[in-house]
Amino acid sequence: MIAIWSVASITFKEGIKNRVIFGIFIIALLLFAATTVVTTLFMRDIVKVAVDLSLSTVSFSGLLTLLFVGVNLFGKDLDKRTIYMVISRPISRSEYLIGKFFGLVMLSLTVVVFLGILSALPVIISKNFYYYSEARFNWLIFFLAVVYIFVKLAVVSSVITLFASLTSNSFIALVLSLVTYIIGQSTESVRLLLASQVEKIEVSPVVSYMVDAAYYIFPNFSAFDLKTQAAHGLSISPSYILWTGLYAVFYITVAVAIGTLAFRRREFP
């Protein structure tokens, strides 16, 4: 336990010191500033536009942090051969990998907390600027959506952990994680499209089996996307929170467990 914690805190400190993080924060701040200007171009639902833009900024920044800083945190130890220093110590390989994963989770938590609080600012400004009486907005759901951005990033962290332990190169891990993110975001929509049959597309059974398989293999990131609900103050049932939470925990467990299995058998050059 102590070993996991020390690896996690070292990973976190290494990540937060990275200059890329400052760049990402500056981009996020600029996007927040732009939000207040852009919302004035809309007619009535301007709080919705503000919520869309600020929550997307939080999500996008978290994703950039994980993909450009998080992936490198794994690669560094291997590329610079510092991994020998670690594995010669009284710490198991599994502990090392789980620690790395929690380091990434802490990194994404920091980004989400910091930017999540800041993301309320453009919303407050646009809300004071104009609030249409038939618009619906609820701070509780807004912050729930922020929490779900963190949950999504935790799942992305587990995916990065998995690929970093499977591949020898951090660039390949980055590409695989990015592809997984894109597929995970779209499986639900593709599945719905095939199920609806409105578009009158001939779908062979093989394709629909493949889509079903992809739906179960890749994480369904749409489940963690509550931006629309936050933008329109739509209520979310406790069972939704329960099941999506459990789904995230199970997915993370599977991904990290497979990662540790692969990492234990791995030979270092």
Add this chain to the structure above:
Amino acid sequence: MRSLVISILLISFAVIGNVFALNAVSLEREKLRKEEGISLVMPSAVARIAALEFKGIFADIIFSRAMTYYGGKLIRKEEMTGEEWDWIYKNMALATDLDNYFLDPYYFGAMNLSWGANKVKEANALLEKAVKYRDWDWTIPFYLGFNHFYFLQDNEKASFYLMESAKREISGSLIATLAARLAYQGRRTENAVIFLEEILKKTDDNTIRNSYEMRLNTLKGIFFLEKAVAVYQDRFKKQTEGLDELVAKGIITAIPKDPYGGKFYIDKDGSIKTTSEMR
């Protein structure tokens, strides 16, 4: 020293050349845009997949692009063609497919398509979608009711949507009264009676209750007479001469009183009216 001078000269030459070229480029782009006109609209299913988790922003962009296009036309005082209105409609449909609850495309599309383009069918299609998703917003069924009343002269449908609107509205009494009046004019007196009874259950304000009750009693009287006229026509196979004949033939015992102080009569078109006109 010489190489520094050459570098500076080269850089300044390139900077000036860059500015000139960019000006020419923007002119060329302008020509290209004119020839391009309006572009194709992405199918909703594809857009939903391509937008990943940024569907909301995609909807914002698509909406504002169409709005800017329309605004540009308006500023240049150019007429919108039918094709361009279709494009506007498709964009609004796409934006609302990406975010089903987004008010602006519904509102912008419905207003401009009905008033500007005379495409009431498309405007109503957008509003019907909005009624389904924005199920708390009283303004949407109100606009839809208005379109049915004003553009399509369909009082029955208009009253249906106004009733829906009145059910959603938390305060105020105007829409409920209007809905009841339209239902009565659309020869749907029973609907008006049922609707007002339902609205009364939800109204606490005494002044508003009184005004509803007065209208409800009048409509009940009209509905009672309508039924009596139907019975008369069924029994004697001819039109009634007047309401007194219903009493004389024993179909009803007395003509109900109009709470507004008017008198009920049968109009030329056969409908029951009152001299007070419920005012």
